Amino acid sequence: MSRTFLRLTLAQRLQHLFMFVPFIILVVTGFPIKFYDSSFWTVLLNLIGGIENARFIHRIAATIMLIDFIFHVFYIFYNIIINKTPLSKMYLLPNMKDARDIVQNIKYFLFFTDERPKFHKFSYIEKFDYWAVFWGMFIMGGSGLILWFPIFFSQYIPGDFIQIAYIAHSDEALLAFLAIIIWHFYNVHFNPRVWPANKVWYKGTLTEEEMKHEHPLELKEILESEKNND
Amino acid sequence: MHAINFKKYIFQLSLFLFSIIFSFEKNIDNENCLLCHGLPMLSVQNEEGEFRSFEVQSDHYSNSIHRNISCRDCHESINTFPHEQNIEPVNCAKSCHITRPFEMKIFSHKNQEKQHKISDHGFNPKHTIKENAEKPSCKYCHSNKVFDDIEIFNENETSHCANCHTGESLNNVINHIDFHISHRSSENSTEIVELCSSCHDNNSKMIQFDISTSQVEGFNHHFHGKAMRRGLNEVANCADCHSSHLILSKTDPNSSIHEDNILQTCSSNSSCHQNPTLEFSKSAVHSQPTSDNNPLIFYIEWGFILLTAGVMALLFAHILMDVGRYLFDKFNGKNNE
Structure with missing residues (x-):
């Protein structure tokens, strides 16, 4: 049996789980309100049991997702402060190599070169996914809370912000949904290199073969550090 | 022992029972107006050749709010049988002999009529006769539901209409009646929004008064409108905020949406929002932002779209x-992977 490499720890996999299950529930219970004329969403709304159930379930799912996000923020600070992880080991931070990788990849797509960029632990594609969710949590979570408790927030913000929250929640929801089903699903399901699915979200590990293809720089670093430790 | 006449007893008993049974059939038509007006599709053709229905469906009238008022209590000018063809229209502000429960006074719609008169829907000398006529009167919104639903005009029921009205003209008759029954008020939010939209969504009508039709679309896109479309009937409809009769511009201090009154309107009037703040009540509920009236929101909306x-x-x-x-x-056959 070939060697496997840990990519996502159990804590990280659980954070992903508690992000995507509420996400699906939020889409299913929220879109019938966004698309109030659509017959497709009417059928779904009736399956849920009407608008009142949908609103209730939406808020439960939103709460779970926000707790997951807050846990994630604590998790990051725990890693920085208690585990003393150096910035160079925080692989999701964008850097100049990402910009070079984008240029290299586009060159490759357009036949200017035959060499694909070599990625470390996270490619710019995965970093985009991560930071899109990070930004989305503030927009969706913030506007969602304003819409949930409009009177409470109106003590501190102008009334127009309620309307802005309404627009932001509705429009950002569509962007998030499209980004997930098109971009994220392409990269982890529909991409011919990973089809039918990237199983790392529950397995947590990659094989040496997969590491060589998708994360050659990380593999090199791991193997080198092992050599130094020997 | 006192002997009873058995035949007489049976006769009196059945008379008594019959009278109880028939008393459940609430029918105020003691002057038998329904002799003619109960005829299905009874209608009169005017000089322009249009038909107007004069049928009164007793089932519906007996279940309407006015079921205890006999016809001539409102149609006052009728004194002969058969009556004149042109009779005076009904005056809704007339005092009638029905009192509210436990209130020893004569009931009248005068108050509502007074509010309507000074509201933006009332007569305004600045407007032309035609414009004033376009505004909704009492009966435009309240029509007592004596007409049945359009659904009843199925093929069987219109078959006798088709004896005289063929093709286009049959459709005209049905459309005419449909128009009369479609703009009726009730407590149902959806129907109230539909009623108000019947004019406020009609640009050719609203342009005379320099009123934008964007409120209707704005309402449909906002919290209340969407919740209503998805079946939350207790949600605020037009009349909940603008009131039913004293409908005034927000610049008028008597208006329910004037900035001094809007807090009250959002909260206690309809027990919708508990302890709202002024900023909360200022938040628009049916505006369609443009670059002029609300540039901040307009450009944020476009920002998200882009x-x-x-x-x-x-x-x-x-x-x-x-x-x-x-x-x-x-x-x-290349492999760069």
Whole structure:
């Protein structure tokens, strides 16, 4: 049996789980309100049991997702402060190599070169996914809370912000949904290199073969550090 | 023992029972107006050749709010049988002999009429006769539901209409009656919004008064409108905020949406929002932001549309190029993976 490499720890996999299950529930219970004329969403709304159930379930799912996000923020600070992880080991931070990788990849797509960029632990594609969710949590979570408790927030913000929250929640929801089903699903399901699915979200590990293809720089670093430790 | 006349007893008992049974059939028509007006599709043709229905469906009238008022209590000018063809229209503000429960006074709609008169829906000398006539009167919104639903005009029931009215003209009759029954008020939010929209969504009507029709669309896109469309009937409809009769511009201090009154309107009037703040009550519920009336919201909305379109265009381009290169290499036997 070939060697496997840990990519996502159990804590990280659980954070992903508690992000995507509420996400699906939020889409299913929220879109019938966004698309109030659509017959497709009417059928779904009736399956849920009407608008009142949908609103209730939406808020439960939103709460779970926000707790997951807050846990994630604590998790990051725990890693920085208690585990003393150096910035160079925080692989999701964008850097100049990402910009070079984008240029290299586009060159490759357009036949200017035959060499694909070599990625470390996270490619710019995965970093985009991560930071899109990070930004989305503030927009969706913030506007969602304003819409949930409009009177409470109106003590501190102008009334127009309620309307802005309404627009932001509705429009950002569509962007998030499209980004997930098109971009994220392409990269982890529909991409011919990973089809039918990237199983790392529950397995947590990659094989040496997969590491060589998708994360050659990380593999090199791991193997080198092992050599130094020997 | 006192002997009873058995035959007489049976006769009296059955008379008694019959009278109880028939007393459940609430019918105030003691002057038998329904002799004619109960005839299905009874109608009169005017000089323009249009038909107007004068049928009164006793089932519906007996279940309406006015069921205890006999016809001539409101149609006062009728004194002969058969009556004149042109009779005076009903005056809704007339005092009638019905009192509210436990209130020892004569009931009248005068109050509502007074409010309506000074509201923006009332007569305004600045407007032309035609414009004033376009405004809704009592009966435009309240029509007592004596007409049945359009659904009852199925083929069987219109078959006798078709004896005289063929083709177009049959449709005209049905459309005419449909029009009369479709703009009726009730406590149902959906129907109230529909009633108000019947004019406020009609640009040719609203342009005379320099009123935008964007409120209707704005309402449909906002919290209340969407919740209503999805079946939350207790949600605020037009009349909950603008009141039913004293409908005034927000600049008028008597208006329910004037900034001094709006807090009250959002909260206690309809027990919708508990302890609202002034900023909360100022938040628009049916505006369609434009670059003039609310540039901040207008440009934020466009910002999100451009952001979504831009991001999705870039992501799509990336995916298509990726698939394209992959397939090209695959079919040309190259392996750069």
